[in-house]
Amino acid sequence: MAAIQTNGLTKRFGEDLLAVDSLDFTVEEGEVFGFLGPNGAGKSTTINMLLDFVRPSEGSATVLGYDAQRESETIRSHIGVLPEGATLYDRLTGREHLEWVIDTKGTDDDPADLLEKVGLEPEAAERSAGGYSKGMQQRLGFAMALAGDPDLLILDEPSSGLDPTGMQEMRDIIAAEADRGTTVFFSSHILGEVEAVCDRVGIMNAGRLVTTGTLDALRENLSLDSSISLDVETVPDALVADLENHEGVESVTVDGSTITVSCAATSAKYDVVTQVGAATSVHDIVSEDTSLEQLFNTYTNGQQPGETVVDSELDEAETETEVSA
Numbered sequence: 157m158a159a160i161q162t163n164g165l166t167k168r169f170g171e172d173l174l175a176v177d178s179l180d181f182t183v184e185e186g187e188v189f190g191f192l193g194p195n196g197a198g199k200s201t202t203i204n205m206l207l208d209f210v211r212p213s214e215g216s217a218t219v220l221g222y223d224a225q226r227e228s229e230t231i232r233s234h235i236g237v238l239p240e241g242a243t244l245y246d247r248l249t250g251r252e253h254l255e256w257v258i259d260t261k262g263t264d265d266d267p268a269d270l271l272e273k274v275g276l277e278p279e280a281a282e283r284s285a286g287g288y289s290k291g292m293q294q295r296l297g298f299a300m301a302l303a304g305d306p307d308l309l310i311l312d313e314p315s316s317g318l319d320p321t322g323m324q325e326m327r328d329i330i331a332a333e334a335d336r337g338t339t340v341f342f343s344s345h346i347l348g349e350v351e352a353v354c355d356r357v358g359i360m361n362a363g364r365l366v367t368t369g370t371l372d373a374l375r376e377n378l379s380l381d382s383s384i385s386l387d388v389e390t391v392p393d394a395l396v397a398d399l400e401n402h403e404g405v406e407s408v409t410v411d412g413s414t415i416t417v418s419c420a421a422t423s424a425k426y427d428v429v430t431q432v433g434a435a436t437s438v439h440d441i442v443s444e445d446t447s448l449e450q451l452f453n454t455y456t457n458g459q460q461p462g463e464t465v466v467d468s469e470l471d472e473a474e475t476e477t478e479v480s481a
């Protein structure tokens with residue numbers, strides 16, 4: 157059973173604004189799925205339809221096999237949600253927030269366990285949330301989402317407003333939950349956020365899902381270069397020809413003791429390192445990849461944050477491509 161499935165999911169606001177246009181995608185159980193796109197792409201609107209905070213204009217969605225509109229109560233009892241800009245109550249302590257969620261959800265969680273999972277110190281949990289930093293607020297929001305040991309976590313911009321350390325910590329918490337087998341669906345416009353933790357991504361642009369796939373597959377599909385340079389002891393004659401014949405290798409250049417290999421797929425790099433290492437001593441390795449920025453801009457045509465989507469623009473929007481790993 158799919159964790160999330162949408163069928164022609166569409167949302168219009170008023171006459172002209174098509175915020176989400178005929179969305180069809182599936183998130184499998186156990187997956188960490190990154191839902192990417194620039195500001196205004198339609199990510200939050202999609203999440204709000206999955207949670208029945210917003211009603212679709214057309215189409216439907218299921219979450220954990222339940223209809224997102226007709227069975228939203230059942231869905232809520234099985235999932236954990238970290239909404240964008242989660243509101244906390246200034247006067248309640250972190251612990252009181254957790255007790256409230258545990259009580260509302262009717263679960264038997266120990267607040268101390270939830271605090272530990274998100275790395276919120278017990279002393280901090282006794283202080284009013286009004287004095288929390290953004291990072292602490294997000295941790296508390298995450299701990300609240302984890303109450304009831306949900307099968308699926310839906311996180312809307314979980315790193316929003318966090319500094320680089322806070323973002324890294326948030327990634328670690330997401331990865332730890334995924335390791336426990338929880339399906340994670342999270343939206344982000346911060347590209348670096350998804351690379352370390354996502355099995356698959358979907359890229360939204362102008363209300364449409366323009367592509368889905370693994371980041372590797374998306375890179376390959378666009379034929380964006382990925383290269384590796386090795387500083388070696390000597391360059392044996394046969395090595396260059398061997399490397400050139402290797403599947404996934406596009407070109408090989410030698411400059412003094414440096415061999416640079418351009419690969420169509422990042423997966424070919426490992427073979428290149430093994431092959432060179434077997435033929436000579438390797439002193440240093442530098443690997444360069446297509447940046448996520450490059451990938452993202454190619455798929456979204458460099459659309460600037462904040463652009464709104466109207467029907468006439470959507471006629472020219474890209475068609476979706478499905479890229480398998």
Ligand SMILES: Nc1ncnc2c1ncn2[C@@H]1O[C@H](COP(=O)(O)OP(=O)(O)OP(=O)(O)O)[C@@H](O)[C@H]1O
Pocket residue numbers: 169173175193194195196197198199200201202240345463464465
């Ligand atoms: N309640 C609403 N009423 C009218 N328009 C809305 C409403 N909610 C969203 N929109 C519009 O729908 C479009 C998609 O917005 P949405 O918030 O879903 O994008 P997003 O990808 O989540 O962006 P962000 O990363 O900034 O949160 C935008 O043009 C937005 O202004």
